[in-house]
Amino acid sequence: MIQTWAIFKESYLHLNSKKLFWVSLIISGLIVLTFGAIGIDEDGMSFLFWDLPFPLNSSWLAPGFFYKFAFAQFGVRLWLTWGATILALVCTAGIIPEFLSGGSIDVTLSKPISRLRLFLTKYAAAMLFVALQVGVFAGASFLVIGLRGGTWEPAILLSIPLVVIFFSYIYAVCVLLGVLTRSTVAALLLTLLIWMGFFAVHLTESALLMFRTQTEQQVQWLRDDVASREATLESARAEPKEGIVNTLRSGFNVNSKEAELTRRREQLADKEESLRAVVAWHTGVVAAKTALPKTSETIGLLERRLIDMADLSGFADDEGGVQMQFDDEDDDLPVPRDDAAVSRAIVEKSRARSVWWIIGTSLIFEAVVVGLAARIFCRRDF
Amino acid sequence: MTSAAIDLSNVEKTYRGRIRALRGVQMRVEKGEVFGLLGPNGAGKSTLVKILTSVVHPTRCTGTLLDAPIGDKKALARVGYLPENPRFPDYLTGGQVLDLFGALAKIPRAERRRRADDLLATVGMTKWARTKIGRYSKGMRQRIGLAQALMNDPEIVFLDEPTDGVDPVGRREIREMLVRMRDDGRTVMLNSHLLSEAETVCGRVAIMVKGKVVRHGALDDLTRHSRRYEIEAAGPLPSGDHWRSLVHGLGAEVRSLGGAPREASLVVAPTDEPEPIQALLDALRAARAVVRSVRPVRASLEDLFLEAVQSMGEEGAGVGGQKGRDAAGKGAER
Ligand SMILES: Nc1ncnc2c1ncn2[C@@H]1O[C@H](COP(=O)(O)OP(=O)(O)O)[C@@H](O)[C@H]1O
Ligand SMILES: [Mg+2]
Numbered sequence: 001m002i003q004t005w006a007i008f009k010e011s012y013l014h015l016n017s018k019k020l021f022w023v024s025l026i027i028s029g030l031i032v033l034t035f036g037a038i039g040i041d042e043d044g045m046s047f048l049f050w051d052l053p054f055p056l057n058s059s060w061l062a063p064g065f066f067y068k069f070a071f072a073q074f075g076v077r078l079w080l081t082w083g084a085t086i087l088a089l090v091c092t093a094g095i096i097p098e099f100l101s102g103g104s105i106d107v108t109l110s111k112p113i114s115r116l117r118l119f120l121t122k123y124a125a126a127m128l129f130v131a132l133q134v135g136v137f138a139g140a141s142f143l144v145i146g147l148r149g150g151t152w153e154p155a156i157l158l159s160i161p162l163v164v165i166f167f168s169y170i171y172a173v174c175v176l177l178g179v180l181t182r183s184t185v186a187a188l189l190l191t192l193l194i195w196m197g198f199f200a201v202h203l204t205e206s207a208l209l210m211f212r213t214q215t216e217q218q219v220q221w222l223r224d225d226v227a228s229r230e231a232t233l234e235s236a237r238a239e240p241k242e243g244i245v246n247t248l249r250s251g252f253n254v255n256s257k258e259a260e261l262t263r264r265r266e267q268l269a270d271k272e273e274s275l276r277a278v279v280a281w282h283t284g285v286v287a288a289k290t291a292l293p294k295t296s297e298t299i300g301l302l303e304r305r306l307i308d309m310a311d312l313s314g315f316a317d318d319e320g321g322v323q324m325q326f327d328d329e330d331d332d333l334p335v336p337r338d339d340a341a342v343s344r345a346i347v348e349k350s351r352a353r354s355v356w357w358i359i360g361t362s363l364i365f366e367a368v369v370v371g372l373a374a375r376i377f378c379r380r381d382f
Numbered sequence: 383m384t385s386a387a388i389d390l391s392n393v394e395k396t397y398r399g400r401i402r403a404l405r406g407v408q409m410r411v412e413k414g415e416v417f418g419l420l421g422p423n424g425a426g427k428s429t430l431v432k433i434l435t436s437v438v439h440p441t442r443c444t445g446t447l448l449d450a451p452i453g454d455k456k457a458l459a460r461v462g463y464l465p466e467n468p469r470f471p472d473y474l475t476g477g478q479v480l481d482l483f484g485a486l487a488k489i490p491r492a493e494r495r496r497r498a499d500d501l502l503a504t505v506g507m508t509k510w511a512r513t514k515i516g517r518y519s520k521g522m523r524q525r526i527g528l529a530q531a532l533m534n535d536p537e538i539v540f541l542d543e544p545t546d547g548v549d550p551v552g553r554r555e556i557r558e559m560l561v562r563m564r565d566d567g568r569t570v571m572l573n574s575h576l577l578s579e580a581e582t583v584c585g586r587v588a589i590m591v592k593g594k595v596v597r598h599g600a601l602d603d604l605t606r607h608s609r610r611y612e613i614e615a616a617g618p619l620p621s622g623d624h625w626r627s628l629v630h631g632l633g634a635e636v637r638s639l640g641g642a643p644r645e646a647s648l649v650v651a652p653t654d655e656p657e658p659i660q661a662l663l664d665a666l667r668a669a670r671a672v673v674r675s676v677r678p679v680r681a682s683l684e685d686l687f688l689e690a691v692q693s694m695g696e697e698g699a700g701v702g703g704q705k706g707r708d709a710a711g712k713g714a715e716r
Binding site: 007009010014017104107109112379382 | 397432435436437455456458459461465467468469471472473481482487489530
């Protein structure tokens with residue numbers, strides 16, 4: 001225990017010597033204060049004492065929801081997962097490489113502490129400081145949302161473990177690179193690159209998911225359409241004794257309807273074909289993603305808890321009824337698609353992903369990477 | 383036989399499968415002695431100490447340190463270590479460095495404070511305890527390093543080139559600290575390529591060359607064979623059978639030193655006992671020679687060292703190019 005504290009304290013002094021730690025904390029504070037300064041009531045929005053010219057007011061948007069949404073979207077999604085994380089990485093990236101290349105590694109290793117414990121404690125120290133940063137931010141946000149928004153939402157504090165877990169995935173990579181390169185700058189830049197890689201995989205998967213959901217929906221629509229057209233044609237053919245006039249008129253109709261049905265069948269075959277392709281691609285990318293840390297989804301879990309489906313669908317429905325878009329407007333027989341329904345389906349699908357898949361597999365990735373780094377550290381000669 | 387502080391029977395180290403830094407080292411260091419580990423740069427001295435302190439993993443190692451197997455972390459609680467060219471984190475103060483390494487050696491807080499104050503006073507750094515290491519001079523870092531090595535009240539202290547880059551005043555202080563450590567009953571292992579240092583403080587030494595111990599033992603024993611008396615006399619030397627048989631009997635040697643107005647000579651008698659040379663002196667006085675000086679002489683550590691390095695070099699030359707590199711081959715390998 002004496003040793004653990006000593007390592008934490010040393011890491012603290014290290015971070016403290018880098019002004020960035022405080023810069024990051026101050027920015028966090030300013031963001032929370034800005035939140036607190038923005039008011040929303042029946043008359044609209046205000047900043048401190050000035051009215052803001054936004055067409056938003058509390059009858060349209062509940063203040064609690066507004067603050068929660070702002071916290072999840074701007075506070076967590078923008079600041080904590082990008083700004084603060086990059087600052088935290090810059091602060092903590094040096095912990096391992098500077099320890100390795102600094103002149104005191106040999107003295108430290110000569111102390112009665114196992115290398116593995118030394119390494120893991122250093123790793124934990126970085127996590128602790130990130131937890132501290134996020135803790136301050138989340139705590140202050142909790143107060144602001146409570147005082148200004150009127151809802152005391154303990155789920156906001158959930159952002160502390162979630163952001164720390166999210167950070168730990170990236171930090172694991174940083175530590176491995178730090179052990180390999182012994183250079184803070186190299187480790188940091190490569191980590192940012194790999195993080196972008198994770199993000200690119202995520203974006204690819206999201207795009208494929210959207211395309212897949214859309215195609216699934218269209219295939220379903222086409223199947224229904226083909227079935228109903230078949231039924232109509234069937235009944236038209238089955239009742240030919242409706243009278244001459246009728247028969248004449250519908251005779252023309254039957255032919256054009258049959259042509260349309262054939263088009264629909266072709267369209268269905270096309271869509272089914274592309275669905276098979278997109279499903280194959282999507283499955284592949286999801287498999288790859290399973291092995292990688294799921295950074296965005298981990299943070300997304302917070303939104304899942306904070307803003308429930310009911311809030312969200314109410315929000316989406318306001319945008320105006322059922323509106324159909326078409327794949328190709330020039331086509332005389334276009335396939336419609338319902339983008340709002342697609343987004344809803346995507347949100348539902350994303351929310352249906354299990355916490356185990358999101359966090360569990362990411363933690364396995366992290367454990368493997370940290371294990372590798374620890375192994376290299378423990379076996380190296382200094 | 384009481385147990386030794388360090389008892390190594392076979393230590394080998396090959397770095398990255400290529401550089402053979404240690405080739406079967408045997409060594410024994412008794413408790414309470416100041417032991418000098420000497421050798422040219424690149425001989426493997428630092429590597430040996432790093433293996434003992436678990437900083438480097440040995441390729442093969444049989445032996446004990448403070449009665450525990452080498453690499454045992456518990457035994458390291460009783461070990462102090464000052465590495466070669468120590469650099470401590472710039473963002474820590476001298477006091478914080480002592481506290482950190484004391485804590486890593488599991489010293490409780492109160493005791494850490496007390497010891498840090500004592501040691502800072504001992505190394506004359508009390509005034510600088512609250513200054514960041516980044517602003518220290520080389521000598522000050524070395525002092526903090528020494529204090530750090532003593533934080534856990536160790537039974538054995540490893541000092542790797544402690545006087546490297548330190549000015550003469552600092553060197554002398556370090557030497558005094560070494561003596562104090564020995565008087566406190568600590569075992570000290572001093573790595574050095576500076577021989578004058580070792581000569582004044584070490585009881586026993588090992589000389590390493592190219593990863594092997596080539597001389598090992600008490601300084602007195604190692605230099606015994608080279609002890610002699612040198613008598614310098616001016617004027618006429620005795621002649622006659624008596625003198626010749628005296629010189630012959632002692633196996634002494636007479637050299638002319640030249641000089642004017644009276645020629646001087648040097649009589650070298652290979653003995654470390656004063657009695658046998660009295661007869662020589664009597665004969666010289668009887669012949670009215672002027673005895674200018676009588677000195678007991680022994681080979682310096684430097685002689686011993688150079689001899690060891692040379693013998694190793696000759697031996698190595700026959701074996702192959704790898705070994706035949708000059709003794710200070712460290713630069714070439716890096
Ligand atoms: N970490 C290392 N990796 C590879 N080779 C090393 C390492 N440390 C030392 N060596 C090599 O091992 C040999 C012995 O070095 P060292 O133990 O530092 O000698 P000394 O302390 O006697 O000057 C040298 O040839 C040196 O180049
Ligand atoms: Mg050395």
